Amino acid sequence: MTHDALEWRRALRSVRAMVDGSDEIVCTPERLAIPPSSREGFYRLVSEIQEGLVEEAAGSDLARSESLAARCRAVKKRIEDASGLSELALPASVGHYIESPRRALEKTLFCCVMDCLQTGEDQRALYRNACGALDRAHASLARYAYEFWTYFGVVAALDPVRFWLVESPDTVQTFATPAERIVVGHQVTSPERRIPDAVFETKSGRLFAFKNEPARELDFYGLRIRRRRDMSLGGNSADQLAHRVLMLYELESIASIPLLADRDKLMIRPVDLMVEVLSQKEMAKPSFASHVASRYRAVPSRRSVCVVTLEEGASFPAEFEADLTLPARDLVFVGSEERRLEDIARLLDDAALQVEQPA
Known part of the structure; x- marks a missing residue:
């Protein structure tokens, strides 16, 4: 789902308010403990932050990734359809990127978001770290997808x-x-x-x-x-x-x-x-x-x-x-x-x- 690029800031404020308002949630550099009753809501907000960061920070890289992934899917389907293969199976990271570059790039930001929450970094530091992580992930995954x-x-x-x-x-x-x-x-x-x-x-x-x-x-x-x-x-x-x-x-x-x-x-x-x-x-x-x-x-x-x-x-x-x-x-x-x-x-x-x- 495409998120308004500004929504991740709202989600970041919300998840911090959730942590600050709960005696049961522990989110520090030394320890992370999310009780079952809060887990779904906590990680939903984390996911929204990841989605919004990709939307805002990936920029033109995301459009190029989508185009490359579409070409990869077409080649894969052409081989499978012509030969009767049920699957031409790729390394998992490349396969996930080809299926959905957006989701693959979002996944790479989980650690950035959790580091931000556990260390208390501000949103500018999170955005800067996310940009670096996305640049590295895109360069790597796009290269391997292009090779495929x-x-x-x-x-x-x-x-x-x-x-x-x-x-x-x-x-x-x-x-x-x-x-x-x-x-x-x-x-x-x-x-x-x-x-x-x-x-x-x-x-x-x-x-x-x-x-x-x-x-x-x-x-x-x-x-x-x-x-x-x-x-x-x-x-x-x-x-x-x-x-x-x-x-x-x-x-x-x-x-x-x-x-x-x-x-x-x-x-x-x-x-x-x-x-x-x-x-x-x-x-x-x-x-x-x-x-x-x-x-x-x-x-x-x-x-x-x-x-x-x-x-x-x-x-x-x-x-x-x-x-x-x-x-x-x-x-x-x-x-x-x-x-x-x-x-x-x-x-x-x-x-x-x-x-x-x-x-």
């Missing part, structure tokens, strides 16, 4: 008509089973091996496995495992809020699902297409560009790595571009134009390169 729209917009452009889960009793043998629900980032956890999130068949009959992997996990792909000292997620990143990459692998048969990496044997299957969303701020930072370079070297690719830039005209540092040891890269600005995602998907129609696995 980009990566699964590419998947949608391939016209998937059927999905399979990739199952494994031991992370060595793999087999596919028809799927009604796909959880992004899920695999049977394995310190050593990586298997696809899922496999899908396109309208034209092509088969692709995909993995929507946190980018930092690529740091481990080319490293032999260090048991009991390894910080990898083990391939299972379901419900992890993280910057991700999309990796697509073309398959010959659903009867043979390959391992994507085996860290015991230092085996990495070449990617048919890798897509990564990056910002100019990230690309311009030498330390971050160095991480990107090591990841691109670690995972061999049959085609140029497709870097989707958040800003038009974004580029890597000159020394990065001049490094001949790096695989080829295509920098693409997509913005909000779905047709550009279709252009990325069409890269899979180009002839694939024969590549050697890294030693």
Whole structure:
């Protein structure tokens, strides 16, 4: 429900009056105790403060969030409807943001409001803290939502008509089973091996496995495992809020699902297409560009790595571009134009390169 932006001030005065007028409510920096008889009214007022703050402080960010979320919902629905999936399940925070950016942003302000009530901050301090929290939340959630729209917009452009889960009793043998629900980032956890999130068949009959992997996990792909000292997620990143990459692998048969990496044997299957969303701020930072370079070297690719830039005209540092040891890269600005995602998907129609696995 849309609230008058000024209503949160009235709600703040009301909840403070409730606390001051009750001997049973304790709301101090050291302790919070709300008796059952007051709980509903107390938290209703807290919720009204959150809603009003988002209405007043989020401003144009909220409108941009609503537009992005609508595009994400459309891509998700397109995949589900075309393939018969009951759900393409995302990390919970991203899923909630896509369903309702307003409610997702309101949720991030709960601690701000409670801190204000327990410490006695004035409304100007609350508003200032809320603005900071909203800026951080919007930057994070909008980024992850945009990555989802980009990566699964590419998947949608391939016209998937059927999905399979990739199952494994031991992370060595793999087999596919028809799927009604796909959880992004899920695999049977394995310190050593990586298997696809899922496999899908396109309208034209092509088969692709995909993995929507946190980018930092690529740091481990080319490293032999260090048991009991390894910080990898083990391939299972379901419900992890993280910057991700999309990796697509073309398959010959659903009867043979390959391992994507085996860290015991230092085996990495070449990617048919890798897509990564990056910002100019990230690309311009030498330390971050160095991480990107090591990841691109670690995972061999049959085609140029497709870097989707958040800003038009974004580029890597000159020394990065001049490094001949790096695989080829295509920098693409997509913005909000779905047709550009279709252009990325069409890269899979180009002839694939024969590549050697890294030693």
